[in-house]
Amino acid sequence: MLVGLSVRNLAVVEDLALNFEPGMTSLTGETGAGKSMLVDALSLVLGDRADSNMIRHGAERAEIEADFNLNNNVSLAKWLKDHELDEEEQCHLRRTISRDGRSKGYINGRMVPLALLREVSERSIDIHGQHAHQSLIRPQTQREILDIVADNKALLDKLKLAYRDWSSSQQALQQLKSQSDEQRAKQELLQYQVGELANFQLSESHIQQLLQEQNQLANAAELISTAEAGLHRIFDEEQAAAYDIINHTLSELEKLQHVEPRFASAVETLNAAIINLDETADELRQYLDHIDLDPERLNSIENELSQLHDIARKHQVEVEELPELYQELTAELDRLSSSEVHLAELETQLAEKEKVCRTLSEEIHQKRIKTAKPLAKQISASIKQLAIPSGEIDIEVIANPDQKFSEYGMDSVRILVRTNPGQPSGELAKVASGGELARISLAIQVVTAGKRTVPTLIFDEVDVGIGGSVAEVVGKHLRALAATQQVICITHLPQVAAQAHHQLQVSKKHLKDSTHIVVDKLDKQQRIEEIARMLGGVNLTTKTRSHAEEMLDQAQR
Incomplete structure (x- = not known):
C-alpha cells in the first residue's frame, strides 16, 4: 500500500510530506485548495507525462517521491526482484522534472525509464478520476470492466503474445506471397x-x-x-x-x-x-x-x-x-526452391498459431459469458442504492462476425442500461443522463474494485453530483472496500468523509509573495469541525457540529 508521498516545487506546492495508513482516508478542503494536485503528483511519480510548466515559479526542478509497502503486494515484490530493483521489502519511487524539459525516474535509488514507473503503477494503485464516467461509454472500457471481474488478465496476456506472434507470421506470409509471382x-x-x-x-x-x-x-x-x-x-x-x-x-x-x-x-x-x-x-x-x-x-x-x-x-x-x-x-x-518449402511451412505454422489464438479467445469468451450476468446483477443492485431505483444493467457478450479475433479476443462487449420501467435496454451514452452515468460509473467502480489485485484505490471526486442518502451509501461502499484495500478518497461530501477511518484536510496558505498548500491530519474534534464546515458552510452552528459528530460516530461503529 501507499505509505508516503512527498512533493517539492510542483505548481503551488513548495514542500509537502504526507503519510498514509491502512483503511479509508478522506482528503477534504475548500474547492481549489489543491486536493487534486496530490493525485496529479502521485500520477507523475507513477510515470505520467510531465510539463516543465508544472514546476513552481522560481524553482528549477520539481521532485516527487512515493513509498509503497510490499507486505501484501506479492506481484510488485516479484516484479522488483525480476528487474533487480528489489531492496529490503520496500518500493521507493522518485521523479524529477527540470525546467529544461528533462525528466528522470528512479526506483529504489536506481535510475529507470519512465515506462518502468508505469509498470509499478499497474501493480500498486488504481486512480479513479472525477471524469471516469466519461470513459464508461467506450466499448474498450466496458470490455475491460468485464475482464477485470472475469479474472481474464492472465489469459489476455497470453493472447496478446500469441496474437502478436500470429500477426507477425501473417505479415511474413503475405510478404512472401507477394513476392511469389516474381520469384516464380x-x-x-x-x-x-x-x-x-x-x-x-x-x-x-x-x-x-x-x-x-x-x-x-x-x-x-x-x-x-x-x-x-x-x-x-x-x-x-x-x-x-x-x-x-x-x-x-x-x-x-x-x-x-x-x-x-x-x-x-x-x-x-x-x-x-x-x-x-x-x-x-x-x-x-x-x-x-x-x-x-x-x-x-x-x-x-x-x-x-x-x-x-x-x-x-x-x-x-x-x-x-x-x-x-x-x-x-x-x-x-x-x-x-527452399522458399516454396518455407512458404508451405509458414502456412502450417500460421494455422497452428491461429488455433492457439482461437483457443485462448474461446476460453476468454466463456469466462466473459459466465461472468456477465452475475456482474450485471451486482451493478444493478448497486445503482438501485444510488438513486436509480428502477435501474437494470445488462452486459452483452457477442462473438464477432466470422469469429474474427484480435489481441482482446473475438467478442464485442456492451454494457446496456434501463433506467425506467417498461423501457428497453440501451447503450449507456443514449439512455443514461450525465448524472445517472456518473452514478453507474461509481457503482461499477465500487463493485469491481474488490476484484482488482492492486492494494491501493484512489477516488478523485467521483461522487460529484451525488448527495443526501445516496452519498452516505457511497461512503459506506468505499468504507467496505477499505476492509481489504487501502482507499484514499478526495471528496466534497460530508457523508463520504465521515465514513473514512482517517481524514486529511488540504488548505492554502497565502503569504505575502507566495501561496502554499498545507495538509493537516485531523483528530476527532478537528474532523467534527471539518465535516460541519462541509455540511453548513462558513457560519457553523451548534446544531451543525452536533450533526457532524453524529455522522462521524455512526460511521465509526
Whole structure:
C-alpha cells in the first residue's frame, strides 16, 4: 500500500510530506485548495507525462517521491526482484522534472525509464478520476470492466503474445506471397539456365583439358615437324649429329685422362650428356609414335568449345568462368526452391498459431459469458442504492462476425442500461443522463474494485453530483472496500468523509509573495469541525457540529 508521498516545487506546492495508513482516508478542503494536485503528483511519480510548466515559479526542478509497502503486494515484490530493483521489502519511487524539459525516474535509488514507473503503477494503485464516467461509454472500457471481474488478465496476456506472434507470421506470409509471382518467374528462368548448363561437363579440369587438347591438335603438324627435326639433329644427321659430336669428344678426353687428371670432370659431364640425349631421343620417338593427327577429334573438341563460348557470351563471362557460374545459378535455384518449402511451412505454422489464438479467445469468451450476468446483477443492485431505483444493467457478450479475433479476443462487449420501467435496454451514452452515468460509473467502480489485485484505490471526486442518502451509501461502499484495500478518497461530501477511518484536510496558505498548500491530519474534534464546515458552510452552528459528530460516530461503529 501507499505509505508516503512527498512533493517539492510542483505548481503551488513548495514542500509537502504526507503519510498514509491502512483503511479509508478522506482528503477534504475548500474547492481549489489543491486536493487534486496530490493525485496529479502521485500520477507523475507513477510515470505520467510531465510539463516543465508544472514546476513552481522560481524553482528549477520539481521532485516527487512515493513509498509503497510490499507486505501484501506479492506481484510488485516479484516484479522488483525480476528487474533487480528489489531492496529490503520496500518500493521507493522518485521523479524529477527540470525546467529544461528533462525528466528522470528512479526506483529504489536506481535510475529507470519512465515506462518502468508505469509498470509499478499497474501493480500498486488504481486512480479513479472525477471524469471516469466519461470513459464508461467506450466499448474498450466496458470490455475491460468485464475482464477485470472475469479474472481474464492472465489469459489476455497470453493472447496478446500469441496474437502478436500470429500477426507477425501473417505479415511474413503475405510478404512472401507477394513476392511469389516474381520469384516464380525468376525460378523458371533459373531452371532453364541451369538445365542448359547441365548439358555440358562443366568442371574446371575438363575445360582446361579441352583447351589444351584443342591447342595441341590445331598445332599437331608443327609439333611433329619440330620433334622429328630434334631427333634428327641428335642422332641422324650424318656429319653434325649432337650425339656423335659429344661421343667423339668424350672418347678423345678419355684417352688423355691418364695424362691430364683434370679431364675427369669433363668426362663425367659428357657421360651425363650422352645419357640425357638418349633419354630425350626416346621421349621424342615415343611422342612421334603416339601422336595422332585426328581431324575428327579436333572437330569434336572445337564444336564443344564453340558451344561453350556461345553460352559464355550469353552469360557475359569467360569460358573458364562457366563452372563457377553454374554453381552460383544452382545455389540460387536451390534457395528459391527452399522458399516454396518455407512458404508451405509458414502456412502450417500460421494455422497452428491461429488455433492457439482461437483457443485462448474461446476460453476468454466463456469466462466473459459466465461472468456477465452475475456482474450485471451486482451493478444493478448497486445503482438501485444510488438513486436509480428502477435501474437494470445488462452486459452483452457477442462473438464477432466470422469469429474474427484480435489481441482482446473475438467478442464485442456492451454494457446496456434501463433506467425506467417498461423501457428497453440501451447503450449507456443514449439512455443514461450525465448524472445517472456518473452514478453507474461509481457503482461499477465500487463493485469491481474488490476484484482488482492492486492494494491501493484512489477516488478523485467521483461522487460529484451525488448527495443526501445516496452519498452516505457511497461512503459506506468505499468504507467496505477499505476492509481489504487501502482507499484514499478526495471528496466534497460530508457523508463520504465521515465514513473514512482517517481524514486529511488540504488548505492554502497565502503569504505575502507566495501561496502554499498545507495538509493537516485531523483528530476527532478537528474532523467534527471539518465535516460541519462541509455540511453548513462558513457560519457553523451548534446544531451543525452536533450533526457532524453524529455522522462521524455512526460511521465509526
